[in-house]
Amino acid sequence: MILHQAQNKIAQSNSRFRVINAGRRFGKTVLASEEIKGVALYKQAKIVYIAPTIQQARDIMWQQLKSELQSITIKANESRLELEVTNKDGKSSFIQLKGWEAIETLRGQSFDFIVLDEVASMRNFWVGWNEVLSPTLIDRKGSCMFISTPKGFNHFYDLYNMHEKDKNYESFHFTTYDNPNIPVEEIEREKLSKPENTFAQEYLGSFRKSEGLVYKEFRRDVHVYNDDSEKQPAKITKRFAGIDFGTTNPAAIITVLKDYDNNYWIPEEFYKRGKIDSQVAEIVASQHFDEVYPDPESPSAIGELTNRGVYCKEVIKNKDSIKNGINRIRALFLQNKLHIHSSCVNLINELETYSYPESRLGRNEEENPIKENDHALDALRYAIYMDEPINLRVQLQQESNISRNRESRKSGYE
Numbered sequence: 001m002i003l004h005q006a007q008n009k010i011a012q013s014n015s016r017f018r019v020i021n022a023g024r025r026f027g028k029t030v031l032a033s034e035e036i037k038g039v040a041l042y043k044q045a046k047i048v049y050i051a052p053t054i055q056q057a058r059d060i061m062w063q064q065l066k067s068e069l070q071s072i073t074i075k076a077n078e079s080r081l082e083l084e085v086t087n088k089d090g091k092s093s094f095i096q097l098k099g100w101e102a103i104e105t106l107r108g109q110s111f112d113f114i115v116l117d118e119v120a121s122m123r124n125f126w127v128g129w130n131e132v133l134s135p136t137l138i139d140r141k142g143s144c145m146f147i148s149t150p151k152g153f154n155h156f157y158d159l160y161n162m163h164e165k166d167k168n169y170e171s172f173h174f175t176t177y178d179n180p181n182i183p184v185e186e187i188e189r190e191k192l193s194k195p196e197n198t199f200a201q202e203y204l205g206s207f208r209k210s211e212g213l214v215y216k217e218f219r220r221d222v223h224v225y226n227d228d229s230e231k232q233p234a235k236i237t238k239r240f241a242g243i244d245f246g247t248t249n250p251a252a253i254i255t256v257l258k259d260y261d262n263n264y265w266i267p268e269e270f271y272k273r274g275k276i277d278s279q280v281a282e283i284v285a286s287q288h289f290d291e292v293y294p295d296p297e298s299p300s301a302i303g304e305l306t307n308r309g310v311y312c313k314e315v316i317k318n319k320d321s322i323k324n325g326i327n328r329i330r331a332l333f334l335q336n337k338l339h340i341h342s343s344c345v346n347l348i349n350e351l352e353t354y355s356y357p358e359s360r361l362g363r364n365e366e367e368n369p370i371k372e373n374d375h376a377l378d379a380l381r382y383a384i385y386m387d388e389p390i391n392l393r394v395q396l397q398q399e400s401n402i403s404r405n406r407e408s409r410k411s412g413y414e
Contacts, residue, residue, distance in 0.1 A: 001068075006178040007031045011038075015170035019146045021160050023176035023203040028147045032115045033064050035145060040069070040085055040093040045112040046140070047095045050133075052121045054099030057081060060117065062097055069095075103132050111136045114144040119159065120151035123372060126345055127250055127273055150201050152210030153220070153352045158345065160207075176203040212355040214326060214369050217333040225265075226342040233267065233339075235260040242383030243284060243294040244375050245301045251275045253284060254347065254379040256387075263337045264384060271346040271376055277301035285310050293382040315382045322368050325385035332384070347376040 003011060007027055010020055011034065022028050032049065039045045049065075051057040062081055066073070074092060075084040081097035098106065100122045114133060119125065137144065148156050163169040176187050191199050200206040209216065225231060238258040245251055253270035270283060281304035284292060291311045294302050305312050332338035340347060353373045 001030060001034060003027075003031065003034060004178075004180050006174045007034075010172050011035065013170055013172075016143045016168045017146070017162070017166075017170070018144075019160050019162065019169060019171040020174075021148065021150060021156070021171065021205045022174045022178075023205045024149060025176050025182050026174050026179050026205075027181070028117070029060055029064070032117060032145065032147060033061065033068065036065065036095060036113070036115060037068065039113045040095055041072075041087050043093070043112065044087060044089070044091040045093040046110060047093065047113045047115075048098055048106065048109075048111055049095070049115045049117065050098045050100055050103065051117045052100050054081070054097070054102065056118070057097040057099055065095065065097075100128065103128050106136060107132055109136050110139040110142075112140045112142045114142065116144065116146045117148070119146050119148040120154055120156035121148075122155075124250055124273070124346075125155040125159075126349070127271065131272070150205060150207045151353070152213070153207055154210075155345075155349045157207050157352075158349070173205055175205055210353060210355055212357075213352070214354045214356060215330060215333065215351045217330050218351045219333075220348070222336060223333060223338060223340055224342050224348065225339050231339070233257050233259060233263075233265040236265075238387075239290050240383060240387065241284065241287070241289045241292045242379035242381065243280070243292055243305075244379040244382070245277060245280060245295055245298045246375060247274060247276055249273065250346070250375050251280045252346070252375040252379040253280070253287075254344075254376055254383060255287070255289075256380075256383045258387070263339065264332060266338075266340040266344055266347065266380070268341065269344040269347050269376060277304045281305045281308050281310070284308075293386045295378065295382065313386065315386050321385070322381070325381035326369075328385050328388060329381060338384070344376075347380065350374060350377045 004027065007030070010018060010031060020028065020031075036047055036049060039047055049057060049061050051060055058081060065083060066076060069083060069085050072086045073083060074086060076082070083095040085093050085095065087093050114137065116122070122128065133144075136142070146159055150156060160171050163171050176182060177184065187203060190203060194202070197208045197211070201208045236257045236259055240256050240258070242254045242256065243252070250271050250273045254266060255268045257265040257267060259265065277298070277300060280301065284305060285308035289310070291313050292305065293313055293315050294305060296302070296315045296317055302312055329338065342348075350373045354369055354377055356369050357367055
């Protein structure tokens with residue numbers, strides 16, 4: 001298949017890690033398919049294509065690869081989405097398709113080439129990339145192509161800017177207009193029918209704030225600091241932590257420093273999957289916090305902490321605790337009293353993607369946020385909200401009750 005000019009520019013790059021930020025219908029799937037075929041034909045290769053879900057991998061890539069490689073296919077496994085093909089030297093190459101939710105099954109394997117498609121939609125991306133996928137490229141000095149359309153300022157934004165820190169990365173940005181096979185009038189019709197931010201993100205590949213964000217007050221340029229920042233933690237009065245347990249989901253430990261002026265500083269995070277309660281407890285105990293605020297829904301995990309001498313304080317969970325905790329953190333961002341170190345990439349990612357469900361009338365902030373991209377945020381909320389004096393928590397609860405009663409009366413009138 002003939003690539004258009006913009007696709008060719010990417011294909012001709014020799015960079016080990018290529019990050020492609022492109023608008024819808026740019027031709028990302030065609031490019032990925034051609035890259036996979038090229039690697040499979042010219043070396044004895046192991047290749048994996050990964051979409052957010054296995055069904056997306058099947059829908060996006062399976063039929064296309066199977067059809068175009070039919071003449072050199074040795075074996076095709078429909079249920080496992082695997083192809084074995086003959087390369088130009090008469091040897092075999094192996095191609096498999098996976099869903100991001102199953103990348104743990106790739107631990108210990110080795111690959112020459114990985115394609116990650118719709119990266120912005122992959123949950124807990126940095127954990128999966130750093131702990132599972134990146135090591136699979138070491139033995140064969142393999143390469144990776146990261147493809148996506150933006151989804152707010154999440155992990156894909158950081159990945160797109162990785163070339164500034166690592167010379168092995170190269171980033172590309174193309175819009176839907178860069179595909180000469182898409183009529184311009186069709187793109188213009190889409191432009192007229194969509195909100196400006198939606199069109200800019202989906203068709204121009206522009207990074208925009210996600211719709212329905214919970215922490216819309218958070219700004220990297222204001223609230224993120226690093227070791228070279230002018231403002232640094234000083235005169236610390238308390239060092240504590242919030243803890244969200246997890247094994248399949250990541251366990252999160254958020255370290256919090258509180259200074260003499262009631263500013264909160266987040267200097268580091270722990271964020272890993274596969275850690276059982278006793279392992280998390282060992283890590284927490286080694287940090288010698290003044291106190292910790294663990295998820296109260298994990299009594300056995302709290303028991304592991306107390307057995308190691310960790311001072312655990314109660315975290316109150318009720319129907320309004322999530323909303324009240326969110327409001328407290330939002331207020332701290334507005335007051336510029338909550339500061340997060342740039343190394344806390346998972347917490348920053350969650351702050352920029354945590355969102356409310358959509359109602360028929362638009363954003364619905366009376367509901368709790370969608371239960372995803374929230375492990376580090378839960379740990380942060382436990383610590384920040386419960387650290388506040390009891391009178392402030394009572395005030396937040398009263399304000400929440402008043403708001404709920406007002407909405408109830410309004411619904412009754414309607």
